[in-house]
Amino acid sequence: MKIVDARVIVTSPDRNFVTLKIVTDEGVYGVGDATLNGRELAVASYLTDHVRPLLIGRDPAAIEDTWQYLYRGAYWRRGPVTMTAIAAVDTALWDIKGKVAGLPVYQLLGGRSRDRVLVYGHAQGSTVAETVAEVGRYLDAGYRAVRAQTAVPGVSGTYGIGSDGDRYEPASAGLPEETRWSTRNYLDHAPELFAEIRRVHGNDFDLLHDVHHRLSPIEAAGLGKALEPYRLLYLEDPTPAEDQTAFRLIRQHTTTPIATGEVFNSIIDCQRLITERLIDYVRTSVVHAGGITHLRRILALAELYGVRSGAHGATDLSPVCLAAAVHVDTAVPNFGIQEYMPHTPATDAVFPRSHWFDNGHLHPGDAPGLGVDIDEEAAAEHPYQPAYLPVARLHDGSMHDW
Template sequence: MRITEARVIVTCPGRNFVTLKIVTDEGVTGVGDATLNSRELAVAAYLTEHVVPLLIGRDPARIEDTWQYLYRGAYWRRGPVTMSAIAAVDTALWDIKGKVAGLPVYQLLGGRSRSGVTVYGHANASSIESVLAEISSYVDRGYQAIRVQTGIPGLESTYGVSAGAHYEPADAALPTENVWSTAHYLDHVPRVFARVREEFGPTLRLLHDVHHRLTPIEAARLGRSLEPYALTWIEDPVPAELQEGFRLIRQHTTTPLAVGEVFNTIWDCQELITSQLIDYIRTTVVHAGGITHLRRIFDLAALYHVRSGSHGATDLSPVCMAAALHVDLAIPNFGLQEYMRHTPATDEVFPHSYWFEDGYLHPGEEPGLGVDIDEEQAARHPYRPASLPVNRLQDGTMHNW
């Protein structure tokens, strides 16, 4: 069997997605997600100009060799564009291998380690009272874990708070601007979780995303203030470029820490894992080099009591979600899987076999990943420019978004 074609498909059924479809001379196809939110065309160009020509004529069964070829052969290694492109190829090859074997991909990864994948939903609203209603709706649907975000009094807009049912932060062709106040935030968040615990008791798993906005000592203060409410994690408390900052946070709070959705390789998280500075690693299939490399990261994490908590927002297509579920089902150190429902239009473009039931996602038993792209439907939704916002402090200083 040989690869005869690889198509890069860009579509926008409510938001932009980049998909690679690999075709073999025996008619077996595989799909991989290459979406990089607000930088989609950079990855599409990298695939079209630099990767696709290398794939033609290759044996699709040689997944590890192809991964090494694309990584080591690039010379300019790593980075989100390169690793998202490699991830698309790798994921598509695992899809093909599963179809050839007649098995779902999780069986090729060692089989089930659990009966279903525990997911968390996003409850977000402008106020505490309204977010309580959102949480209640998730509990009624069977969710056992919920991320909680609210508006902050005194600020016009806040990360993670949507205007509709489907949150999409890339909201304009050019970046919109948010205004941030750490003082307002640190004062407000403990009040939110005090009310949530009062209403829903001690056993519901609660999470919160800080979105890189604090310094280490500010994050330590937040973690300590949230200890009475027993969060499953606070996510991305500080920018992860200075990984020593997590050591400072660790010294001051027992609130668990999660990080990694912007990481691209095992080297980005090596120190955080081996020094046990985090509790959950949030790397995902599309941004961390595909199933092959993500499994390496999770295997390293397992040695140091670190569990998975993969990013799963709607900036990842159903192709990536399907791939993530196969990994989640197989690894021994699974923690949680983020799950945001896609729009109906997205589900039409990407028919899939995974489903949600009673707080769990199930990848299905179809050979391969159990997901595809309907290219006719995809063509009805052309690309449109969409940028993530930027963030400023109240005095106008640029800040982390």
């Protein structure tokens, strides 16, 4: 069996997705997600202009060799564009291997470690009361874990707050939206939210919160300390993670569990965080970290140090990536939790799939391969729409981490 074609499909059913479809001479094909939110066409070009010629004629079964070929052969290693492109190839090859074997991908990864995958939903509101009510709605729907975000007084465009209760999509048409940020207002406000959630809904479920890289290490340490009474499952991205040693300071001051890694691209990005036990959950996704092959390496290292997975799973990842994530989640022994945001009906129509949601959990299904496909005719009805993520400035006009 040989690869005879590799097509890059860009579509925008309510938001932009990039999908790689690898086709073999025996008619078996696989799909991989190549979406990089706000920089989608960079990956599409990388795949079309630089990777596709390298794939034609290769053995699709040689997944590890292909991964090494694309990673080492590029010389300019790592980075989100390169690793997202490699992820698309890798995920598509796993899909092909599963179809050829007649097995779902999780069986190829060692079989089930669990019967179902715990997920968390996103509760949001313009006020504390609205978010508290949204938490209740998720609990009533069967979720046992909820991420809570609320608008901050005096802060425009707070991260995590959108107009749709199930989906928060910050990317928008035109030039990037400029938002304002006040760390003081946020640190005063956030503990009030979680005190009220626990007062109203009790302790019999997991709570999560995303800081979105906005605090300094000492500010994050203070927030973690303030939130300890509310027993968060984890505090996500409390500080920018380029400096992995910054998490040492947070660890010295709080026992609130810490999660980070959705913007990581390789095992190097989180090696120290894991081996020094500076985090509790690594949130790296299949699509941004070189695919299933490389994510398994990250999670195998994490297992040695008691760090669990908490993979990114917002709607900036296509159903192809979500399917791949659920297969990995099902198989790895150190699974923690999976982020989950339902896609829109338009997206679901473009990406038919066999995985399903039920009572706060995802199930991978038993279809061979990933169990997800792309309807190319439906995809063609949704042309690419340029969109950018927002940027953040402080009240004096200086740039801040969004």
